[in-house]
Amino acid sequence: MFVGHYGPALAGPRFVKAVPVWALCVAVQFLDYLWGAFVYFGIEHVRIEPGFTAVSPLDLYHMPWTHSLLMALVWSVVLGFVWSLIARSQKRAGGILIGVAVFSHWLVDLLVHVPDLALWPGGPKVGFGLWNNAPIALTLEFGVLAAGLLLYVSATKAKGAFGKISPWIFGVLLVALYSVSFFQPPPATAQEFGPMAILSYTLVAVLAWLLCDRVREAK
Template structure:
């Protein structure tokens, strides 16, 4: 899953208004940020195989540190703890829970679409429902998660100005456009090229959350 991961970030902002949306956008892609870095540094490994899955050429055969169940729980709690340590005031427990769930939601959504490449322990006991092999299910599911999150966000926030009325739908359209491009883009020349491009997108897209934070506020 790609843009669908931002659905839980938007829903989380609706519940925990004090948590910056840009941080939630980063949180839901934290595993893939780390994965991209680990691919570039040779810590984890992937093969690019055309047609490996209907919607993905990635054979993710070794990623125990970023997408294992146990390590996913550790990443989730650690990231939320770092945020909580840096923030004081009311609602810290709620913020901790929302950030933890935002990070871990990535693993849950990946479980739905990945083939059996998500290890439960070390690089063993791999799971995944493989919905990426069924585009007629995976694509509507991803759209539903993203749009559902945006609808919750819009329902629980209000625009500060005219830009705030337009921004949610502009962000939604932009995410849909880059997802459409990701589905038809040429196969990268190497895993490192794919990882570098992915890392750039994961670090740039939180700016969309910043735009929404600047133009909308909690009701």
């Protein structure tokens, strides 16, 4: 999933006001940030198989260190702890929200991935495989994003006129980015997916700062 991951990120300010959306956007993709780096450096592996699932051509056959349940929990605790050190004023709640956001990635992946998510490195693999059903996968993807946007808009208020429409612009840009990636041919080598993913997730975090954090505030 790509844009569906941002639903939980946008819902965050509904629960802990002080955590910025850009940080939550990094958190919900943190496992994929690591995956991007690990794939690039050959620690984890992916193959491009056109038609592998209806929605994604990636055969994610080896990602024990970023996408096993055990390691997802470990990374959630690590990033939550780091955030609570960086953002001391948010006390423990900020760190917990960031940790939950990191773990939400695994839960959302569990719905759409074919069984490629190990329970622990080398352990049995799980995945409900909704990527094999494009209408359901895409409805879920956009539905979760829309629900997150609604929660975000209801939990915050605009600082000026632009802030009234900017979260919706953010939503539209996410869908546009997703559509471009959907119809673009995959890169020549699977290794290139790593830096590409990291770049696009960072772009989304910058957009979140521009269109959410800078122009809206907690109610």
